[in-house]
Every structure is written in structure tokens, then in C-alpha cells.
Amino acid sequence: MKRVLIVTFVLGLAAASLFAVDLKTSGWNTIVSTAKAEGQVIFYAWYFPDYFKEAAADFEKLYGIKAVVIIGDQTANFNKAIAEKNLATGTIDAMIVGGQWVKTTMDLDLFFGPIKGVLPEAHQMAPSLWELQEGVLTKGYLAPFHRNQTGILYDPNRVKNPPQTWEELVKWIDENPKEFGFCDPSKGGTGQSFVHTVIAKTTGGLERYKGDSDVVPSKVANWNLAWKWFTDRRDKLTITMSNNDSIIRLNGGEISMTVGWDDNVSDQMSKGNLFKRAKMYIPQMGLAGGGDTMGVLKNAPNKAAALLWIHFIQSKEQQLKKFQKVGAYPARIDLPLEGTLLSEQDRAKNAIAWFPAAYKNLMINEFVRNVLMK
Amino acid sequence: MERQRVGFSTYLFLIPGVGFIVLFIGSSIFITITQSFGLFSVTGTSQFTIDHWVALLGDRESLDSVLFSLKMGFLSSAGTILFAFPLALFLRKGGTGKRFLASLVKIPLFIPALVSAFLIINLISYHGIVNEVLVALNLINRPLRMLNDRFGWGVVGIQVWKNVPFVLLILASSLASIRDDTIDAARNLGAGAIQILAKIFIPLAMPGILVSAILMFIKAFGDFAITSVAGPVYPPSIALRMRNTASLFQEWDKAAVLGVIIILTTLVVTWLYAKLAEFVTGGEG
Amino acid sequence: MRRDEFTITTLGTQTRKNLYILLAAFFILVQLVWVGLPILMTVLWSLVHPDYPWSYPQMFPEKLSFAQWRFVFRYTNIVRALKTSYSVAPLSVLLAFFLALPTAYALGRKKFAGKKLFMTLVLLPIIMPGMVVALFLSRVFTSFGLAQSFFGLVLAHTLMGLPYMIRVLTTSFEAIPQDVIDAAENLGATSFSKIKDIFLPMVRPGLLAGMVFAFTTSIEEFNLTFIIGTPTFETVPTILYSFLGYNFIRTNASVIALIMMVPNILMLFAVERILKSDYLSASLGKL
Numbered sequence: 001m002k003r004v005l006i007v008t009f010v011l012g013l014a015a016a017s018l019f020a021v022d023l024k025t026s027g028w029n030t031i032v033s034t035a036k037a038e039g040q041v042i043f044y045a046w047y048f049p050d051y052f053k054e055a056a057a058d059f060e061k062l063y064g065i066k067a068v069v070i071i072g073d074q075t076a077n078f079n080k081a082i083a084e085k086n087l088a089t090g091t092i093d094a095m096i097v098g099g100q101w102v103k104t105t106m107d108l109d110l111f112f113g114p115i116k117g118v119l120p121e122a123h124q125m126a127p128s129l130w131e132l133q134e135g136v137l138t139k140g141y142l143a144p145f146h147r148n149q150t151g152i153l154y155d156p157n158r159v160k161n162p163p164q165t166w167e168e169l170v171k172w173i174d175e176n177p178k179e180f181g182f183c184d185p186s187k188g189g190t191g192q193s194f195v196h197t198v199i200a201k202t203t204g205g206l207e208r209y210k211g212d213s214d215v216v217p218s219k220v221a222n223w224n225l226a227w228k229w230f231t232d233r234r235d236k237l238t239i240t241m242s243n244n245d246s247i248i249r250l251n252g253g254e255i256s257m258t259v260g261w262d263d264n265v266s267d268q269m270s271k272g273n274l275f276k277r278a279k280m281y282i283p284q285m286g287l288a289g290g291g292d293t294m295g296v297l298k299n300a301p302n303k304a305a306a307l308l309w310i311h312f313i314q315s316k317e318q319q320l321k322k323f324q325k326v327g328a329y330p331a332r333i334d335l336p337l338e339g340t341l342l343s344e345q346d347r348a349k350n351a352i353a354w355f356p357a358a359y360k361n362l363m364i365n366e367f368v369r370n371v372l373m374k
Numbered sequence: 375m376e377r378q379r380v381g382f383s384t385y386l387f388l389i390p391g392v393g394f395i396v397l398f399i400g401s402s403i404f405i406t407i408t409q410s411f412g413l414f415s416v417t418g419t420s421q422f423t424i425d426h427w428v429a430l431l432g433d434r435e436s437l438d439s440v441l442f443s444l445k446m447g448f449l450s451s452a453g454t455i456l457f458a459f460p461l462a463l464f465l466r467k468g469g470t471g472k473r474f475l476a477s478l479v480k481i482p483l484f485i486p487a488l489v490s491a492f493l494i495i496n497l498i499s500y501h502g503i504v505n506e507v508l509v510a511l512n513l514i515n516r517p518l519r520m521l522n523d524r525f526g527w528g529v530v531g532i533q534v535w536k537n538v539p540f541v542l543l544i545l546a547s548s549l550a551s552i553r554d555d556t557i558d559a560a561r562n563l564g565a566g567a568i569q570i571l572a573k574i575f576i577p578l579a580m581p582g583i584l585v586s587a588i589l590m591f592i593k594a595f596g597d598f599a600i601t602s603v604a605g606p607v608y609p610p611s612i613a614l615r616m617r618n619t620a621s622l623f624q625e626w627d628k629a630a631v632l633g634v635i636i637i638l639t640t641l642v643v644t645w646l647y648a649k650l651a652e653f654v655t656g657g658e659g
Numbered sequence: 660m661r662r663d664e665f666t667i668t669t670l671g672t673q674t675r676k677n678l679y680i681l682l683a684a685f686f687i688l689v690q691l692v693w694v695g696l697p698i699l700m701t702v703l704w705s706l707v708h709p710d711y712p713w714s715y716p717q718m719f720p721e722k723l724s725f726a727q728w729r730f731v732f733r734y735t736n737i738v739r740a741l742k743t744s745y746s747v748a749p750l751s752v753l754l755a756f757f758l759a760l761p762t763a764y765a766l767g768r769k770k771f772a773g774k775k776l777f778m779t780l781v782l783l784p785i786i787m788p789g790m791v792v793a794l795f796l797s798r799v800f801t802s803f804g805l806a807q808s809f810f811g812l813v814l815a816h817t818l819m820g821l822p823y824m825i826r827v828l829t830t831s832f833e834a835i836p837q838d839v840i841d842a843a844e845n846l847g848a849t850s851f852s853k854i855k856d857i858f859l860p861m862v863r864p865g866l867l868a869g870m871v872f873a874f875t876t877s878i879e880e881f882n883l884t885f886i887i888g889t890p891t892f893e894t895v896p897t898i899l900y901s902f903l904g905y906n907f908i909r910t911n912a913s914v915i916a917l918i919m920m921v922p923n924i925l926m927l928f929a930v931e932r933i934l935k936s937d938y939l940s941a942s943l944g945k946l
Contacts, residue, residue, distance in 0.1 A: 253715025254500030391762025
């Protein structure tokens with residue numbers, strides 16, 4: 001009874017102090033103590049249940065704060081966050097942010113921040129990802145926690161000389177009808193990455209889009225060339241339903257080459273959903289990469305704990321653990337790694353950045369109109 | 375029916391059930407309709423407009439989705455009845471093994487639509503067991519690409535798989551009301567099997583067939599789970615498009631328009647079937 | 660079918676009987692493949708060994724293991740979800756029953772204006788597309804303070820199961836012959852004994868059917884639960900969806916699909932055993 005009283009008292013105090021403390025200026029020590037008083041953090045993700053579950057246990061051991069990890073569907077997670085947007089106090093503390101949701105959620109002003117100046121190890125994380133994610137300016141609101149990269153994934157038993165340049169790829173696709181698959185860009189980032197590269201190669205590069213925050217119509221006037229490339233090869237390309245569907249079809253022998261996310265591929269491989277012989281590389285023609293981030297919700301019930309949780313996931317130890325467990329490439333820039341699916345050389349030479357988000361959205365919509373609807 | 379004066383009390387009886395449903399569903403329909411005109415929007419604004427309607431009604435993508443869903447609705451209800459009717463005829467009377475068969479048949483009824491779709495795509499994948507058997511039997515040279523086919527046969531197949539038991543139950547009850555002496559009499563008068571089927575079973579089972587058709591149509595027309603797993607890359611079903619419009623693109627007002635279109639289509643088709651039922655059964659259905 | 664019937668009519672009784680048995684065996688075989696094969700494949704997928712992926716051209720997995728099952732039990736909140744699912748379902752069935760009883764009685768036994776309309780209104784939760792109901796309804800639930808509460812979850816599931824319960828019970832009430840009630844009244848039966856001795860026993864098969872439908876509806880419900888229930892409450896479908904949606908992982912999805920299906924199928928066979936007549940079809944006919 002006495003303990004209950006004390007706990008209630010402390011919690012009440014913490015709740016009261018929560019309104020008093022401005023976490024953005026209070027300093028890290030205050031955040032840690034506030035987090036401990038809050039006692040728990042609720043975190044929404046849509047992948048790596050195994051890693052996050054163990055991280056939650058480690059977190060609890062280290063700080064005595066309970067971490068509740070909810071693995072939901074990607075779309076459902078964001079819908080929930082948006083549905084709760086106008087509540088004074090929501091039910092989500094922190095969540096993974098990625099894909100087309102970066103733009104949606106930033107536009108809706110869903111997150112607390114900027115948190116870049118709050119997290120003590122922020123400067124150790126990939127600086128580019130602090131600024132720009134999926135072509136959207138994130139202004140230090142979204143904290144990087146891993147980087148990922150798209151590459152060509154293939155079955156070495158069936159593909160002897162994987163194509164490097166654009167011309168080689170086109171030739172390969174024409175010679176091996178239906179053997180190359182990519183996912184519908186409205187359903188997954190790997191498809192977006194492939195269409196992105198096709199646009200770059202058929203309409204004259206990506207340079208001219210740099211820095212635009214809105215679509216400049218004259219710059220996309222010749223995108224019909226890209227759409228023509230697709231419609232000409234309607235019977236030679238296989239369009240899949242999701243990033244994972246591409247991998248599953250490769251495993252099932254329907255296709256022998258596709259585009260995949262590096263972390264996703266190694267995760268599926270480790271779970272027995274893809275044969276171990278599969279190989280992956282970034283071709284010379286270039287494929288896009290990026291990373292996922294975590295955000296703290298504006299109406300999070302446990303903001304300090306959420307910040308501490310993100311700090312914990314960004315720590316050297318956890319970044320390494322995540323890589324070992326699920327093959328996700330760390331967001332930290334001070335961690336040299338071995339045993340990655342993609343070579344460092346490929347990453348340095350052939351990884352490219354997305355064009356701005358406005359173009360990416362247009363690309364997804366136009367693909368539906370000009371390729372799928374035809 | 376108890377013949378008594380209908381008092382206010384009868385309506386009181388309806389409150390727990392109908393009231394509960396109307397309170398919750400009614401309010402969400404109300405929000406859907408008002409929002410399709412831009413009122414009480416999720417984004418906080420509230421301004422009457424028909425822009426969303428104009429935009430969507432002139433949009434070929436939405437039209438494609440409506441047509442696709444209509445196609446799925448009609449084919450699924452026809453396909454399901456076609457499969458369920460012979461089974462219902464066979465199960466009409468008891469016999470060796472039929473109880474077991476009846477239970478076996480019902481299993482898919484208890485498997486959620488999403489799981490059903492998942493179960494079936496495992497089978498019809500490129501090197502799935504169906505293709506492998508067909509190749510082994512030399513019926514085809516190369517495996518067929520049945521996943522996410524452009525027409526939507528995969529969706530129809532899964533709807534049939536999942537819903538045969540549902541329709542079977544409805545048909546079974548209308549067939550159960552057919553008396554054996556009617557059939558015996560027909561037989562004694564020299565009617566063949568085909569005649570018995572055409573003149574007795576089908577007409578007498580017609581109300582059941584129509585009810586199954588309505589319910590199956592509603593299910594298949596409003597489906598998004600099965601289409602999202604096994605449907606074509608394009609177009610998405612109308613429900614799937616609505617979900618994407620709302621949740622992926624955050625265009626709630628437009629999604630609300632699609633929602634209203636689904637509800638209206640469902641009502642119109644139900645009404646048409648009801649008229650048809652009256653016509654077929656001579657106004658008693 | 661047609662041809663069979665034709666042959667049957669022209670043959671003797673004994674041959675006819677044999678043919679029926681043969682036909683039954685044939686149908687059973689077809690059904691075993693039709694229903695059993697997809698489930699068998701799912702069982703196999705759930706047993707794939709993580710180090711020995713099952714890929715083309717292997718017809719069967721090279722090595723089986725329970726690793727996928729261990730994974731699901733260890734890293735997802737499946738145990739918690741099972742507890743929630745199987746405590747929400749019975750409660751919502753019970754609530755649906757009490758809400759449906761008076762309504763179904765009135766719909767089944769009284770004559771009043773607008774009855775057809777009410778019969779249709781009852782079907783609304785089935786007719787309305789799931790995700791939109793969930794999204795717009797979640798706003799209603801939130802404004803009533805019912806989100807993130809166990810009671811709210813039970814209410815939501817009740818709502819989804821209620822149409823089946825009402826329609827099925829209505830049919831049962833309709834089916835009670837008026838002369839039975841008249842006879843009981845002539846013999847001086849009180850309202851209470853009328854309910855106890857006539858209504859309840861006669862609607863029991865329908866009641867069970869309604870319960871089965873409401874129960875499975877609750878077990879399967881995803882959309883509303885995800886929005887108004889999580890993170891406080893997770894059910895089995897919310898976990899299944901995380902492996903079937905965007906993040907499609909076949910092996911793990913297989914495990915959860917089985918966890919969800921098997922109790923349902925066992926329940927089906929149990930109920931079939933308890934009830935001699937075909938309860939489901941009897942009450943679904945006029946749905």
C-alpha cells in the first residue's frame with residue numbers, strides 16, 4: 001500500500017512536471033529523469049519484431065523503463081497516428097517513419113521537435129538523413145536509425161552475367177521476357193527506385209530536379225519517354241504487389257531478377273523465405289537509397305521516454321546489434337562493418353539520392369495513369 | 375404472426391438491436407456523406423462543396439474501379455452459386471458420409487477472407503502445386519501466371535473458395551422446404567432428371583438463390599482484403615481505392631465520395647434483386 | 660450432377676444406394692483436396708527451417724523445424740493477443756445476444772409498419788465497407804471516450820456480430836408455429852413459462868448459429884480493433900495483418916493464420932456434433 005502511494009505520488013509529480021519542463025531546452029539529464037518518472041514508452045513499428053522486442057528488453061534492463069513495441073501494418077500505423085492527431089494526449093510515443101509517409105506526416109505536422117539538438121549523439125548519425133528523407137526536408141524532426149539501399153537482387157543459378165549499365169539491363173530484359181520483376185511503385189519503395197532510375201535514364205538525368213519543392217511542368221514534359229519504355233515492354237516485365245512479393249516470387253522461381261531493399265532481403269533470407277544463394281549489387285546505372293527514421297509524436301504521452309528510446313536505438317551498441325540480428329545497415333557513420341549484402345564500394349560509387357518528394361509523388365501517380373491503365 | 379394492436383411498445387423492443395446499430399453505423403454514414411460534400415472534414419475545415427464529386431465522377435480511374443468491382447461482384451456471386459448448388463442438391467438428404475462432408479464443406483466459412491486469399495495464392499503461384507501438377511500431367515508446357523492476373527480470375531476463385539459454404543447454407547435451407555412427394559409425383563409422371571431440376575428444384579430454390587446472389591454481390595463488391603492480395607495490379611477494387619485514397623493519400627473527402635458510391639451501388643443492386651425476387655416468386659418473396 | 664441424377668432414376672434401389680455412396684466418397688475426396696490442400700501447404704510453410712529455405716524447384720521443404728512458431732511466440736505479442744481475442748469474443752457474443760433478443764422477438768413475431776426497413780437497417784454493419792466504417796466510426800468512438808478501453812472493444816465487436824445474431828434469431832422466432840403458442844395460452848401458460856418452455860427451446864438452434872457467427876466475426880475483426888484498440892489491446896488479426904500487409908512474410912503469416920484458423924475449425928466440428936440438425940442452414944435461409 002505504501003509503495004503504491006509512493007509510486008502514485010511520483011507519477012503525479014512527474015505528470016505535473018511534464019507540463020513544466022520544456023524538453024527541448026531542459027538538458028539531457030532532465031530528460032532521462034523525466035523519462036524514468038514516465039516509466040514507459042509506446043513504440044510503433046512495422047518490421048523487425050525480433051530486433052525491437054530484444055531492444056525493448058535491453059532498454060528496460062538499462063533504464064528501468066518499460067518499452068511496449070507494437071508491430072502493426074505500415075499504413076495502419078500512420079492512419080492511427082493521424083486519427084489521433086487532434087487528441088490532447090495520444091497513445092503513440094514514438095514511431096518509425098518511412099516511404100511516402102514522410103511527406104504526409106511532415107505536411108500534417110505530426111511530430112515533436114526539432115529533436116536533432118536534443119539527442120546527445122545526433123551528430124554521429126548520417127547527416128544527410130537528418131536533413132532529407134525520401135526527398136522531403138525533415139528539418140531535424142525525424143531521427144535516423146538505419147540506412148537502406150535498393151539494389152538488384154538475382155538468382156546466380158539463372159543469371160550468369162548480371163547487367164551493370166542501363167543498356168545491358170534493357171538488353172537482358174528484352175532477351176529474358178518476364179524474368180525481371182519490380183513492384184508497383186504505389187506499393188513499395190523498390191518499385192519507386194526502379195521507376196526513378198528508368199526516368200533518369202530515359203529522360204536525361206536527375207540533376208535538373210535538384211532543390212525544387214514543387215513540380216516544374218517543363219521539367220517533366222518528356223516523362224512520356226519513360227512511360228513508353230514501360231508500355232513497350234508490357235509483356236516482358238513482371239509487376240509485383242510489394243517489396244516482399246518480389247522477393248517471394250524470386251524464391252518461387254517465377255522471376256530471376258528483381259529490385260530489393262538490402263535490409264529487407266537479408267531479413268527474408270534469415271527467415272527461410274529466400275534461398276541463401278541470392279546475390280545483390282548496385283548497378284553502375286545507379287539505384288536510390290535512403291533510410292528510415294523515428295519521430296516523437298506531438299501529443300505523445302511519454303515524450304521524454306520516447307526521446308530516451310530513440311537515443312538508445314541510436315547508440316553504438318544497439319546499431320551494431322540491429323545489424324547483426326536483422327542485417328539493417330546502421331545510421332551511424334562511425335561504425336565500420338563487414339559482411340554486408342552490398343559492398344561498400346557499390347554504396348560509395350553507385351548509390352544515388354531520390355529526386356524531391358513532389359516529383360516522386362507525381363511519378364507514382366503518372367505511372368498508374370500512363371503504364372498500369374494502358 | 376400474433377395479431378394484436380401494434381403499440382408503441384413494439385418499437386421499444388427494437389431499440390437495443392436496431393438502435394445500437396443505427397447509432398454507430400448511422401453516425402459514421404452521416405459523417406461519410408457530409409464529408410463527401412466537404413463538411414466536418416478530418417482536416418478540420420467545413421465548407422460545402424461538390425468539387426470532390428465532380429472530380430471523382432469525371433475520373434477514369436475511379437470508373438475503372440467501379441467497373442472492376444461490379445464485375446467481381448457479379449462473377450463471384452454467379453460462380454459461387456454454380457459451385458454450391460450441386461453440392462446443396464446432393465446434401466439435401468442424409469446418407470453415408472454426408473454429415474462429415476457437410477462439416478468439411480463448411481471449413482472455409484470459418485477462415486477469414488484475408489487468410490483465404492493467402493492460402494490460395496500459395497497454391498496458384500508460378501511454381502505452386504497447381505501449376506506443378508498441370509505441368510506434370512502434360513496439360514501445359516510452361517507454368518501459368520495466375521497471380522494477380524489482369525482480369526481478376528484469382529479474386530473470383532478465392533471468393534468462390536471462401537464463400538461456397540456460406541451460399542450452400544442458404545441454398546440448403548430453401549431446398550429443404552421442397553417435399554419429397556412433389557419429386558416422386560413428378561417422377562411418376564415420367565419427368566427426367568433434367569426436367570425435375572429445371573421445373574422443380576431451381577424454381578423452388580429461387581428465393582434462396584436470389585438471396586445468396588445479393589449477399590455474395592455485396593461481399594465481393596465491397597471487398598478489399600482479397601483484392602489487395604490477389605487482385606490485378608490495376609485497377610484496385612473500389613473499396614481498396616477508397617482505403618488508399620483515405621489512408622495512403624489522406625484525401626478523406628474523396629474517399630468519402632467513394633464510400634457513398636459503394637453504399638449507393640449496393641442499395642441499387644439489392645433493390646433490383648428484390649424486384650426480381652418479387653417477379654420470380656409472384657410477389658411473395 | 661444432372662447425369663448422375665438421370666442414371667440414378669433408371670437404376671434399382673440397391674445400385675442407386677451404392678452410387679450415392681460412391682458420389683459421397685467422390686465429393687469428400689474433392690473437398691479434402693479443395694479445403695485440405697491449402698491448409699496443408701500453410702502447415703508446411705509454417706514449418707520451414709530458417710536455414711533451409713523452401714524454394715523452387717524443391718517440391719517439399721528440405722528440413723522442417725518449429726523455428727517459425729518459436730519466432731512468433733517469442734517476438735510477437737501473440738499470447739497477449741490470444742488472451743484478448745478470446746475474452747472479447749465471448750463477451751461480445753453475450754452482449755449481442757441480449758441486445759438482439761428483444762429486437763429479434765419484435766421482428767419475428769410482431770407486425771408493424773416499417774418492418775422491412777428495420778430488417779435492412781440491421782444489415783448495415785455487413786453492407787458498409789469495413790475500412791471506412793472503421794475510420795469514421797473510430798471518430799465516434801473516440802468522442803464517446805470508448806477508444807483504448809476494453810469495453811469499447813467489446814462494443815465494437817458486438818456491433819459487427821449483431822446483424823447475424825438478429826437475423827438468425829428473427830428467423831427462429833418466425834418459425835415458431837402460432838398454434839403452439841395459442842395452445843400454451845389456452846392451457847393457462849404464464850408469460851414466464853411461455854418464454855422458458857416455448858421460446859427458448861425453439862430458438863436454441865438459431866441462437867447457437869448466431870453465436871457461432873458473432874464469435875467468428877469477433878475473432879476475425881481487424882479494422883476497428885486496430886484503430887480503437889491498439890496499443891492497449893492487440894488481437895490475433897492485428898498481428899496477422901502485420902505479416903500479411905506491406906511486410907508480407909509468408910512463413911510467419913502461415914503460423915498466425917493457423918493459430919487463427921484451427922480453433923475456429925475445431926469449434927465448427929464441435930458445434931456440428933452437439934446439434935443434430937443442420938442449425939446453420941436452418942437459420943441462414945432467410946438472412
